Amino acid sequence: MQSAGVVAHDAAVDADAAKAASKPTPVAAGGAGLVASGILLSRIAGVIRESVFAHYLGNSAAADAFKAGFRIPNILQNLLGEGVLSASFIPVYSRLLGEGEDEMAELLAWSFGAVLLFVVSVLVALGMTTTPYLITAIAPGFEGERRALAIEIVRVLFPCTGLLVMSAWCLGVLNSHHKFFMSYAAGVAFNLAMIATLIFYGAHRAQDTLAFDLAWGCVVGAALQILVQMPQVLTILRKLRIDFARVAESLRAVFRNLGPVVMSRGVGQFSAYVDNFLASWLPIGAVSAFNYGQIFYMLPVSLFGLSIAAAELPSMSRATALPENVEATLRRRLNFGLRQIAFLVVPSAAAFFSIGDVIVALVFQSGHFGHSDAVYVWAVLAGSGVGMLASTMGRLYNSAFYALWDTRTPFKFAVVRVILSGILGYLFAIPLPGLIGIDQRWGVAGLTASAGMSAWVEFTLLRRSLNRRIGWTGLNRKFLGQLWGMAILAGAVAFGIKWLTPHAGPRPQAVMVIPVFGAIYLGLAYLLDLPEFRGFIGIVKRRFGVRASA
Numbered sequence: 001m002q003s004a005g006v007v008a009h010d011a012a013v014d015a016d017a018a019k020a021a022s023k024p025t026p027v028a029a030g031g032a033g034l035v036a037s038g039i040l041l042s043r044i045a046g047v048i049r050e051s052v053f054a055h056y057l058g059n060s061a062a063a064d065a066f067k068a069g070f071r072i073p074n075i076l077q078n079l080l081g082e083g084v085l086s087a088s089f090i091p092v093y094s095r096l097l098g099e100g101e102d103e104m105a106e107l108l109a110w111s112f113g114a115v116l117l118f119v120v121s122v123l124v125a126l127g128m129t130t131t132p133y134l135i136t137a138i139a140p141g142f143e144g145e146r147r148a149l150a151i152e153i154v155r156v157l158f159p160c161t162g163l164l165v166m167s168a169w170c171l172g173v174l175n176s177h178h179k180f181f182m183s184y185a186a187g188v189a190f191n192l193a194m195i196a197t198l199i200f201y202g203a204h205r206a207q208d209t210l211a212f213d214l215a216w217g218c219v220v221g222a223a224l225q226i227l228v229q230m231p232q233v234l235t236i237l238r239k240l241r242i243d244f245a246r247v248a249e250s251l252r253a254v255f256r257n258l259g260p261v262v263m264s265r266g267v268g269q270f271s272a273y274v275d276n277f278l279a280s281w282l283p284i285g286a287v288s289a290f291n292y293g294q295i296f297y298m299l300p301v302s303l304f305g306l307s308i309a310a311a312e313l314p315s316m317s318r319a320t321a322l323p324e325n326v327e328a329t330l331r332r333r334l335n336f337g338l339r340q341i342a343f344l345v346v347p348s349a350a351a352f353f354s355i356g357d358v359i360v361a362l363v364f365q366s367g368h369f370g371h372s373d374a375v376y377v378w379a380v381l382a383g384s385g386v387g388m389l390a391s392t393m394g395r396l397y398n399s400a401f402y403a404l405w406d407t408r409t410p411f412k413f414a415v416v417r418v419i420l421s422g423i424l425g426y427l428f429a430i431p432l433p434g435l436i437g438i439d440q441r442w443g444v445a446g447l448t449a450s451a452g453m454s455a456w457v458e459f460t461l462l463r464r465s466l467n468r469r470i471g472w473t474g475l476n477r478k479f480l481g482q483l484w485g486m487a488i489l490a491g492a493v494a495f496g497i498k499w500l501t502p503h504a505g506p507r508p509q510a511v512m513v514i515p516v517f518g519a520i521y522l523g524l525a526y527l528l529d530l531p532e533f534r535g536f537i538g539i540v541k542r543r544f545g546v547r548a549s550a
Contacts, residue, residue, distance in 0.1 A: 035307035038184025043299050045191035050295045051363045052198045053214075058368025059285035059376075061146045062207035066214065067291040068139040069153035071276050076123055076161050085172040088257035091317040091402055092250055094176045098318035105176075106237050108247045112254055113169050124162040131155050139287075141280035149208050156215035163222035164190075170229040173236060176314050182232055184310075186225045193221030253405070260407035271418040275447045278429045283441045285376070290444050293380030296359060297388065297448075300348035305392030308337045309399040316403030327470040330400050334466075334473045337396045342475055343532035345392045346483040347490065347521045351514075352385035354491030358498055358513050361506035374506070379445035387452025390459035397462040400470075409465055417458035424450030482528060490520035 057063040089112055096105040127134070131154045135147060142150055171183035197217030201210055244251065279286045312333050351359065356378035365374050398410045428446025433439065467473055494517035501509050525533035 034180035035184055035310050038181045038186075039302045039307055041185045042187030042191065043302060045188045045195070047295060047299070047363055049191045049194050049198075050292065051366075052195055052202070054292065054364040054369040054373075055367035056198055056202040056210060057207055057288075059288045059373055060207055060368065061284060062149065062211045063288040064280075064284065065142070065146050065150040065208075066153055066211040067288050068142065068276055068280065069135075069150040069215075070157060070218075071272065076120075076127065076158075076165070085168050088254050088261050088402075088407065089169075089172045090176050090313055091257065091405060092253045093172070094314045094317035096250065097176060104247060104250065106239070107241055107243050108250045108254075109173050109237055110240055111242050111244055111247050111251060113166075114242050115251075116169055117166060120162045120165045124158045127158040127161075128155050131158075139276065139280040145208070149211060152212055153215045156212070157218055160215070160219040160222045163219070163226060167222065167225045167229065170226060170233050173233050174229065175310060177236055178314060179232055179236075180311060182229055184307075186228045189224035189228050190218070190221035193217050193224055257402075257405060257407045260411045261402075263411050271421050271451070274418075274422045274425060275451070278425055278447060279444055282429065282443055285373075286441060286444045289373070289376050289380055290447065292360070292364065292377045293384060293448065296352070296356075296363075296377075296381055297384040300345055301388065301392050301395075304341050304344040304348070305395045308340055309395040312337060312396065313399040313403060316400060330403070330470050331473055334396060334400055338393055338473070338475050339479065339532055340535065341392050341396065342389060342480065342483055343525070343530070343536065345389050346480075347487040347517075349385035349388045350484075350487035350491040351494075351517055352381040352388070354495045355498055355513055355517060356381035356385075358494075358506075358510050362510035362514070365506040371506070376441070376444075379442060380448050383445040383448030383450075384452065386449050387455035390452070390455040394455065394459045394462055397459070397466055400466055401462075404469075410462065413458045413461040413465075416461065417454045420457055421451050421454035424453060482530070486521050486524040486528075489524070490517045493517070493520055 053063070057066070093105055093108055096102075096108065131151050135142065135150050135154065139147075139150060167186065171186075174180070174183040194214060194217045197214050197220075198210070201213045205213060275290065276287060279290045316330060316333060357374050360377045360381065361371065361374040364377070365371060401407065401410050425447050428450045429443035432446055433443045463474060494513045497513050497516060498509065501512060504512065522533065
């Protein structure tokens with residue numbers, strides 16, 4: 001039973017957070033809305049891309065080869081791309097801007113970009129020459145033609161990844177100046193290039209050949225992703241000037257942060273490696289099903305977690321340049337952001353549990369991708385729902401640590417998560433299906449469920465550590481109970497409609513089920529007069545150009 005002091009404290013925090021949610025700062029609301037808008041466009045294009053991919057390649061051996069192959073250069077992108085720059089470059093660059101050192105900030109941007117370009121070029125060259133060994137390491141279960149195809153695909157994809165890393169440099173510059181939309185919407189160009197490749201070649205290519213053609217489409221898309229950002233970057237960084245001596249101290253700060261972040265990302269990528277390693281030993285289709293599920297999982301995580309974390313990081317970093325009220329500022333931003341995240345992520349997780357097959361079928365069910373494939377991916381989604389809220393809120397806590405120039409604490413907790421995820425992933429994916437008497441292929445759901453459990457452990461460690469530094473942050477229990485109650489009710493009604501319409505086609509059934517789920521959840525939020533609902537509607541109105549009533 002809670003003590004009266006704890007209850008009063010929770011109520012006070014909840015009231016403060018609710019007040020902040022009803023009147024968010026312009027940067028917080030506008031920045032997160034712009035990031036979410038850009039991500040939404042990019043993710044929609046990505047979902048369309050995956051739908052077209054599923055139509056032509058399904059859960060085939062060629063699909064497995066492409067998905068596993070794309071994972072290898074994607075490791076390089078994640079090690080040196082958007083997340084790393086957000087943690088190492090943006091805090092230092094934004095603090096210089098907050099201190100009024102615009103010239104030094106510009107020199108730092110160009111100098112760091114030059115170093116990054118050199119490092120990426122070397123790593124791409126090394127990756128292309130060692131591809132066969134990398135395939136052996138990441139997908140040892142691949143043999144024969146599937147292995148040979150994966151090697152060919154990876155050699156093409158490495159230059160693509162180098163371009164995507166430099167695109168992340170553009171994003172770092174733009175985000176530091178609160179120019180969020182284009183940097184996140186640029187992914188639309190990447191996805192459109194892949195969609196065009198699939199449509200143009202898909203009807204008259206064998207699946208193996210089409211997968212190889214798609215790798216070249218990725219290279220073209222990555223180049224386009226840089227080109228669409230460069231006009232805005234060049235309006236900010238007007239003169240290309242590189243002076244390592246003048247920005248030596250700032251560069252050292254970036255690279256001091258970079259080391260722990262790369263290691264943190266490295267253990268995260270090791271976790272992805274373990275998942276694909278284990279999936280490669282499961283029956284054919286497990287690797288592609290796992291990656292199809294990740295497309296849906298990343299949509300709410302990016303829209304509702306990354307958007308808020310990315311918008312808050314530059315502001316948090318600038319705030320640390322002013323020594324007064326740093327802890328209070330971070331607490332206010334964190335508690336506001338956590339409520340916004342939970343309001344949108346909780347129903348996403350509930351939808352994955354209750355109507356995941358309907359969501360998957362709406363996007364993917366056609367051609368070589370049938371209803372049984374949709375049910376298979378649903379299992380992956382249900383496992384992902386276990387830790388979605390923890391993973392998403394953890395991104396915001398990471399941003400707070402990065403703003404404080406502390407990259408080592410998130411790294412330590414990431415190591416704990418990866419070790420735990422690897423142990424649980426093996427147990428849930430390999431021996432558990434046999435022990436409980438189900439087909440081995442369903443072990444892929446155990447991979448995502450184990451990752452979710454580990455995410456909750458990491459989130460708890462992050463929260464406790466930061467709370468010791470800046471004071472209490474978190475979510476009120478009553479508020480969480482309201483969200484889960486609304487989401488469970490919406491999911492139960494939506495599931496009932498699905499159960500009553502078993503013979504409807506995938507699209508008609510989705511039209512009946514998904515809007516009902518959303519309407520019930522948002523309707524209950526309106527009746528309860530949640531400030532997060534008002535904030536959400538305000539963002540939607542602003543994004544679609546609707547003038548709010550006075």
